[in-house]
Amino acid sequence: MEKLFVIKIGGQVIDDESKLTKFLKEFSLIRDKKILVHGGGKLATELAFKLNVPQQLVNGRRITDEETLKIAAMVYAGLINKSIVAKLDANQCRAVGLCGADGGLIQAHRRVNADIDYGFVGDIDAVHDQFLQSLLESGISIVVAPITHDGKGQLLNTNADTIAQEIARSMSRHYEVQLVYSFEKSGVLLDAKDELTVIPRIGPDYYLQLKEEKKVFEGMIPKIDNAFAALRSGVSSVLIGKAEELTDLINNKSGTKITND
Amino acid sequence: MEKLFVIKIGGQVIDDESKLTKFLKEFSLIRDKKILVHGGGKLATELAFKLNVPQQLVNGRRITDEETLKIAAMVYAGLINKSIVAKLDANQCRAVGLCGADGGLIQAHRRVNADIDYGFVGDIDAVHDQFLQSLLESGISIVVAPITHDGKGQLLNTNADTIAQEIARSMSRHYEVQLVYSFEKSGVLLDAKDELTVIPRIGPDYYLQLKEEKKVFEGMIPKIDNAFAALRSGVSSVLIGKAEELTDLINNKSGTKITND
Numbered sequence: 001m002e003k004l005f006v007i008k009i010g011g012q013v014i015d016d017e018s019k020l021t022k023f024l025k026e027f028s029l030i031r032d033k034k035i036l037v038h039g040g041g042k043l044a045t046e047l048a049f050k051l052n053v054p055q056q057l058v059n060g061r062r063i064t065d066e067e068t069l070k071i072a073a074m075v076y077a078g079l080i081n082k083s084i085v086a087k088l089d090a091n092q093c094r095a096v097g098l099c100g101a102d103g104g105l106i107q108a109h110r111r112v113n114a115d116i117d118y119g120f121v122g123d124i125d126a127v128h129d130q131f132l133q134s135l136l137e138s139g140i141s142i143v144v145a146p147i148t149h150d151g152k153g154q155l156l157n158t159n160a161d162t163i164a165q166e167i168a169r170s171m172s173r174h175y176e177v178q179l180v181y182s183f184e185k186s187g188v189l190l191d192a193k194d195e196l197t198v199i200p201r202i203g204p205d206y207y208l209q210l211k212e213e214k215k216v217f218e219g220m221i222p223k224i225d226n227a228f229a230a231l232r233s234g235v236s237s238v239l240i241g242k243a244e245e246l247t248d249l250i251n252n253k254s255g256t257k258i259t260n261d
Numbered sequence: 262m263e264k265l266f267v268i269k270i271g272g273q274v275i276d277d278e279s280k281l282t283k284f285l286k287e288f289s290l291i292r293d294k295k296i297l298v299h300g301g302g303k304l305a306t307e308l309a310f311k312l313n314v315p316q317q318l319v320n321g322r323r324i325t326d327e328e329t330l331k332i333a334a335m336v337y338a339g340l341i342n343k344s345i346v347a348k349l350d351a352n353q354c355r356a357v358g359l360c361g362a363d364g365g366l367i368q369a370h371r372r373v374n375a376d377i378d379y380g381f382v383g384d385i386d387a388v389h390d391q392f393l394q395s396l397l398e399s400g401i402s403i404v405v406a407p408i409t410h411d412g413k414g415q416l417l418n419t420n421a422d423t424i425a426q427e428i429a430r431s432m433s434r435h436y437e438v439q440l441v442y443s444f445e446k447s448g449v450l451l452d453a454k455d456e457l458t459v460i461p462r463i464g465p466d467y468y469l470q471l472k473e474e475k476k477v478f479e480g481m482i483p484k485i486d487n488a489f490a491a492l493r494s495g496v497s498s499v500l501i502g503k504a505e506e507l508t509d510l511i512n513n514k515s516g517t518k519i520t521n522d
Contacts, residue, residue, distance in 0.1 A: 051311055070340055078339020079331055082408060082416055086362040090414035096364045101347040102357040103401055138395060140364055147343060153351035155343055 003032040004136070004175035005250065008164035010183030013243040014041035014080060023182070024084065026246035028093035033136045033175065035167060036095075037144045038084060039160040044068075044075040064119040064157040072157045073099075077145040084143050095141040100148030101155060103131040106163065108148035108156050122148040122156025124163070127170035165226045172234035179235050180250060181223055182243035187256035188224065192217040198241075201257050204228065227258040264293040265397070265436035266511065269425035271444030274504040275302035275341060284443065285345065287507035289354035294397045294436065296428060297356075298405045299345060300421040305329075305336040325380040325418040333418045334360075338406040345404050356402040361409030362416060364392040367424065369409035369417050383409040383417025385424070388431035426487045433495035440496050441511060442484055443504035448517035449485065453478040459502075462518050465489065488519040 007027065013019045027036060048055050048071050056063040064072065081097040088095040100106030100122075108122030135142055144167065146160040161181065168179040187198035202210070207224060210216045216224065227238035241248075241255020248254040268288065274280045288297060309316050309332050317324040325333065342358040349356040361367030361383075369383030396403055405428065407421040422442065429440040448459035463471070468485060471477045477485065488499035502509075502516020509515040 073343050074335035074339040076339070077343045078335040078337070082334050082338045082360050082362055085360075086410040086416050087414045089362060089365055089410065089412060094365055096359065097362070098357065099343050099346075101343055101350060104350055104355055134399060149347040149350065151350060153348045155347050 001174070001176040003178065004171055005030055005032055005034040005178050005180060006037065006164055006168040006171065007034065007180040007182060007246070008037045008160055009039065009243050010181075011039040011041040012184040013182070014038060015043070016184075019184075019244050020084075021087070023243040023246055024087050024093075025091055026244075028088055028091035029247065030250070033141070035132065035136075035142045035144060035171075036084070037146070037160050037164040037167065038076070038080060039146060040072065040076050040080065043080065044071050047071050047075060058116050058118075061118065061121075062157075063117070064121050066120065069120040069155060069157055073147055073155055077147045081143055081145040088141065088143070093141055094139065095143050096135060097143040097145065099145045099155075100158065100163070104128050104151070105131060105144070106148040106158070106166070107151050108158055109150055110154070110156060120154070120156050122150065122158040124148065124158060124166045127166050129170040129173060132167070132171060133174050161223060161226055165230050168230050168235045169233040172236070177235045178250065179227070179230050179238045180246075181227070181238070181240045182246055182249060183240075185242065186245075186254065187241045188216065188220055190215055198254070199256050201259060203259050203261055207258075224258060228260070231258065231260045262435070262437040264439065265432055266291055266293055266295040266439050266441060267298065267425055267429040267432065268295065268441040268443060268507070269298045269421055270300065270504050271442075272300040272302040273445040274443070275299060276304070277445075280445075280505045281345075282348070284504040284507055285348050285354075286352055287505075289349055289352035290508065291511070294402075296393065296397075296403045296405060296432075297345070298407070298421050298425040298428065299337070299341060300407060301333065301337050302341065304341065305332050308332050308336060319377050319379075322379065322382075323418075324378070325382050327381065330381040330416060330418055334408055334416055338408045342404055342406040349402065349404070354402055355400065356404050357396060358404040358406065360406045360416075361419065361424070365389050365412070366392060366405070367409040367419070367427070368412055369419055370411055371415070371417060381415070381417050383411065383419040385409065385419060385427045388427050390431040390434060393428070393432060394435050422484060422487055426491050429491050429496045430494040433497070438496045439511065440488070440491050440499045441507075442488070442499070442501045443507055443510060444501075446503065447506075447515065448502045449477065449481055451476055459515070460517050462520060464520050464522060468519075485519060489521070492519065492521045 077099040085097040190197035238258040338360040346358040451458035499519040
């Protein structure tokens, strides 16, 4: 099977122009088929502040009210998505920027939760893999904004990590998928404050041990859990590491590889 | 040749939820291939006001400084474009929302003007018609936001009427193109204040006469000039009329038809 990279880029990299530029240059150099999924960065929060739209967080998760959803659609699917596409094109990497509503790409439903109303937050039901495949086969790379829809006309806000994972899972029917979580850190670290303590390889047993010894810091746990879930559902490999070192990361020269064995 | 509708929808219709809903329903019912080009509406101006970004107008044209460009990308390519796509999908009309940077769709250059610096305003050089064609042939309708790019990583603000015209012209190599300017009025009116004075048909001679008699109101002149230019460059017909009466408009039951004979 042909290789496909599904690469998530984290918010802090998007906020840093020089890091983003370096990342996009390295992304453009990948000769295999590729999909970029981007998060939001600080821009949405800043815009909400300027517009006096209060941001509610419950258990670290943002509540997406109607005004916050509009801001997310503007910032993620508009400004960030199109800026990335234009920059990729300048790097001779032809790309198309999509959100989950485009071509019915990602069908979701509004999150059901008995205790908390998360507002316009979408949990994913299905990825329209044939649509992605036909674009990729025509030689176009794809840039996905973390906005989905419910098929009834409602846009929804969806976590970019989850989108990357669901796209990777769904595309593993057609390609040998490498899922990459790239962000500001060098990989999964033994000491969250020391960039030199990258763990090069984590299998299921070692992960259990790390969690028991509380050596994996909180923010990484959902990422690694997602990574193992992706591997179980057909994704070939999951890499976690620094966005500006994308080439090294996908060549296993830096970062952490999550593996099933 | 197969028929293709290129339909521009004006800003005031976008601002009116019930008119927009009716328009999108009628758009979804068109069984021929179709492209929707949308303008911006009041939303961008309102957002600029809320964010204290002063809007400069020179000769009725907005100067697009860096902050205004960001607002345009957010509002046009983000919120409006994706909301339309999600609503079309709910009407069983699968669509993909693009700006001119996506897939290298519309290549433009920053406007050169000795007297006025319009800022980040793009004049169109080329439309990537094969990309549009391949999407249309796969059964997807296209929604285009009035944002272009210069191929060097810079997004640009471009008039939606001009985008519709350039897409129509370029696609007339592959399809029998019907260019439709739909907006809040019933068509070209003899009396701008009386919706019952629609001129059903305007040819070149009659247009000259109307202009000499100053019977065409100012705002319509660039639209009609564009219409004749489109006809000269291969577009089959140009229709101008009410967005909420789209079905009647494209069936020549309402509105104004601009014709070369």
